[in-house]
Amino acid sequence: MTIVDLKQRLQEKISQISEPNLIHNKFVRPQRLMKTLTVIEKKFDDSENTQPLDEKIFKTINRLKKNGFGDLTRRDLKNLAWALGKKLPSENEKMLFTQLGKEIINYFSKANFDLLRLVYFPLLYTYFSFEKKEVDKTPSTWVLLRNILSQNKSKLFMDLRKPKPWMTTLVDHAEILSDQPTKKFVRDFLQDNDQNRISAELESLRISASSWFWDDLIRSSIKSIKNMKEDEYFKIIPRFLLLLEKNKLYTTDILVALLERYARTSQREKVHEVLKHLALDQWGNPQYEASSGWVNVNVDTKKMVIQWFVKADLEAFFKLFNQNADIQRFNYWMRFIDQITFSQIFLGSNALNSKRDEHLKFRKMNRGRIKELAGSTTSTNNAFLLKIGNVYIVDFSETGNACYFYNRLPYKDYIGKIDIKTLRNQEICIDRQTRNGNWQPRFDNALARLGIFAKR
Template sequence: MSGALSSLAAAISVGLQRHCEQSPDSGLAGFTSLRRANADLAQRFDQVEKALPPPLEKRREALRKFKQEQSLTSLEWRLVFAGLADDDKKTLPVLNDDQLFSRVHREVIGRIERQALSRRDWLALCFSYFGYDGDKPDDNRNWCTLREDIDRGFKSIREGASREKEWMRIVEQHRELFGAQAGTRLAEQIFEGRIRDLSALQAIAQISESSWLWRRIFTVLLSRIFHLGDEAFLKRLPEMVQLGQLNTLYVNEVLSACLTRYYDSRYREQSSSLLKQLALDHWGSPQMRSKQNAWLKYVKQPVCAMVVAWFAKEDLEHFFNLLKGEAEVDQARLFYWLRFANQMSYTRIVMGLDALHDRSSDFVEFRTKNKGRLSQLTGGPSHNNAVVMQIGNYFFVEFSGTGNACYIYRADTAPFNPDKGVLHLTTELKQQHAALNRLPHTPRPSRPNLVDGWLLKFDAELRSLGIVPQLPGSHSVSPKPTATTSLKTQLAEQLQHVKYREFDNRSKGGAYKVQLAQDDARARAALLRLGFKPMKGEPLTFWRN
């Protein structure tokens, strides 16, 4: 049928050309439908040639006859071509049997020499070539011979065609797939952004999702991720994580590589919302004890700990800002616990009814992003919330409203399970008789970002448990700019997720001001850590000397 369509399309083209030569002044206005028909036939002709993989049972039957040296029809030979890599667990695949493959090789060469190899024959050979399951296909001489036969076969088909078709142009563009370095150049082109979609090539060349070709491509892609410098990697991170969409079988490997490279960079303590959310979607929360093995299957423990710290920091910022209840934000508590965030192996926010049912955009977004990581608080005021933080073998329980003490429990003997969906205020979280200690937040510090007052008492208590703040420079909390990091640079790093304007009038004796484009809890917390204060009457503007 394809031959008939080709002949008809060619006849139409010849007719149009003859009419144009005979009637140059009249144009082709009256032949619009004919031109459309010609284009439609050309498109249909290309589509007709996109064959589906031959059914497995038919391949097996043709292979059985082939192995018994029975006479084969042209269709049965095509099924044999497609089944060269098939493994029925009883006999060797044809590609692993020298005697059987030599018969196939002679048949293919004969067809090429007679120009009798059809595109469907060629597709069937591609199906076996890309479907071979060996870890090192290049070590198989028969597979290498098949690769040469396919390349020669394509050249023969292309030279014998009356016109170059779309599938030929696509295959020609990727002829290196039938060479000794198959996949390497293609991987480089993908990494450089010159190729973004391989669906057409997959359909034409019969490349399955599990083909060895994908292993080669992703081996190159993942190695290139680690060759990028820190700045280049951070800039290209969105497109790097999208590499997994080329073949969903490699999503975990791509995500693992990106997380590991991020850990190796100087940005490790700067939370990546993109990586954090993707990892959460694919592997669940790294803080859930039942999910730890899923994480450690793909990344090393320090990488997992990095992401846990990201969750801890964000939980603390949301808890003391977004979930403050009826009280004002206690900046001293936020400052205090952020000093230990990188040591927290677990955090759990327990929301009161007000926070659970608040329909404002901030709350809806928070609940959506943290689905599966939140519990409900009962037995207390609807505006009250709690956060459970684990450092080492200890749980620290804080409450959103000021005036509530911090409760400390041993994690292995705690009188509650923090993973529960519902936790009771007095019968579970506030059990003074079961707690190791109950620490009130008194006396008040002289400044929110100064280790003074109750913060000194808390430090002494935690020190007695073997917990001390990390050294400066080993975590991301830095209320003052250092000599090596300018305030402008710190702002750029901490506020990269929001739009803002800055006004530096310090050289004139004025203040350094930052104006946010929109209200954002993370941005507010970052500004407060950097020593900024909110301006009265201008809730989106912050200042410092």
């Protein structure tokens, strides 16, 4: 091999090693060293932004009150940034909302960038440290704090040789420092099955669990229900029910939003069992005026839920607890469902003591709504009552019993065990109809005389 050939091969090897994209193919990356470096950097960042003891913060506040800003060191100024989220023993509210807090935040708003770089993270931590009730009225000092953070964010990011993780998070999610801080997160929050994903994504900001931020995120998500498309809404119901289960504080807000939106869907007549019984547990029976919780929804939405209960009661009476389902009678009374404002089921001993799974489930889900039918009747007989307009209609499951019409409730509602004689009281009833032969036209005429007409 000639000298020329050797030189050429040597140059080729050098050239290969010199290519940037091949460097790591020639040298093993120091993985353990890099991992150690990452740990050290995190420890340094944590120590740099460790919140000082309250004792040190309060000493700085006393020094400020005594000598003003002129004698404060850089460490003192950093302590003041932390102090804005603290409550002094002598104050009823946190420092940011006091007169002294106003002076401190005004001082930082006029500070040079070198100082702001020092106090930026303490101010950021303070921004997230407040609870919803503290920022409900968006105090001017809190808005000023947000403006300071927002206006200096980009400059701080560019100034850092190696941006901190929290700084990168702020830049990636710029809306956090806007007047709609959670808007971008709402869809992710609703569609992501991992409820901790957003928390992990924002971990570097060290947002406390009680922060206004999480409250804003949940409430913004709830508000989004109102304008959801119908198919999107039905898909999201389970997500909100899970959210409600884990965040009891928002039960009323979530329930109201779900019911109001359901009432505007094309499926409002289709009973949603979970929503129905959740509302019953929270606000009581919507058929009773005493159930004041129903003022949370509008009249039309309440009417929808009442119809859910009426339909379920009629289905239970004619199908669930009746061995020979009387579909003809069920369909007849369903023609009036838009006008029915109250329904009541009276179960005989067989239905009350049945161990069938579907019977047990119905009784459990309607605990407090079912009355016992007692007196001189068979164990298989049941009864129901419907209120249409100002008329109370009582009917029975077994043949040989007429249908009774009353202009007032024929029993005392607070009693749980009702004698059948009370429901078949000919002395106070205003009409009585049997179901012999072609009974539907006769019932229509009887109801028409009372001002009741089917709308279906």
